[in-house]
Amino acid sequence: MSGESGSAWTVRGLKRWLSATPETRDDLVRLLEDSRRFLEPDTVDMLTGVLGLPKTPVREVMTPRPSVVGLFEDDELMEILPVLIESAHSRFPVFSRDGRDTVVGVLLAKDLLRFxxxxxxxxxxxxxxxxxxxxxxxxxxxxxxxxxxxxxxTHMAVVVDEYGATAGLITLEDLLEEIVGEIEDEHDEIDPLADCIIPDPDVKEAWLVQALTPIDHFNEELNAELEGEGVDTIGGLLLEKTGLVSELTGETVEIADWEFTVLAADLRSLTLLRARRAPALIIE
Known part of the structure; x- marks a missing residue:
């Protein structure tokens, strides 16, 4: 097929495709998926991302509060600078000294240059x-x-729950990534989940698991079938099971056919876990 005839075929196909009139957003999304024969895949993905934004609540895109890198209003300059250098962020929420979940302002890193x-x-x-x-x-x-x-x-917004407490943080980049896909810069990790589950070097047939590991990722990596109601992470699953945080350090919690030992936790959240399949029951 010559280039000219191929182009003419594409135009005719595109006209037939455009003759279908979508009545709902879902119809339009399906129409876009069918358009991959005529449009570049990246273009279709971006258009689909734009159409998906109205159906996507902020809670599904935000960075949750335990993962937010922030400052406190009583921090001194020499306490702030290491946080800026290590995180390489350009904007930081500043929390109240009284209510650690209350954001009182936003600091731009560039505003510290003169100091x-x-x-x-x-x-x-x-x-x-x-x-x-x-x-x-x-x-x-x-x-x-x-x-x-x-x-x-503005490039950043503070997400609050129904009680007014800080639930997380969302940036303009987070929203744009819903449209154009992951935007990686020189500070981004290649795979944020790459090291969240690793074999435990000290215990056979056990794994070290970051508490913020998504349940779905844990299930996929370790062939598990864990489920949680209203929680998305393995750490959240343990908190849902026990209702405790700091008291869990060193404790072992059984969930389904898995044993989780809490290796590290602070006053607010779990940090590091050891996971292993529970020993099979021996029937004598």
């Missing part, structure tokens, strides 16, 4: 540098938030 000059004589006061945070509920639609951030020229 680290060799001849700097300006006294440091974190409160004078804070920007007004944007708050959104967990149930907000991602497309509405994208429009809000664009209108307010």
């Amino acid at each position: 680290i000059q060799p001849d700097n004589n300006v006294s440091f006061d974190l409160h004078t540098l804070l920007r007004q945070p944007v708050f959104v509920p967990e149930s907000a639609r991602s497309d509405q938030l994208l429009g809000m951030l664009k209108h307010t020229q």
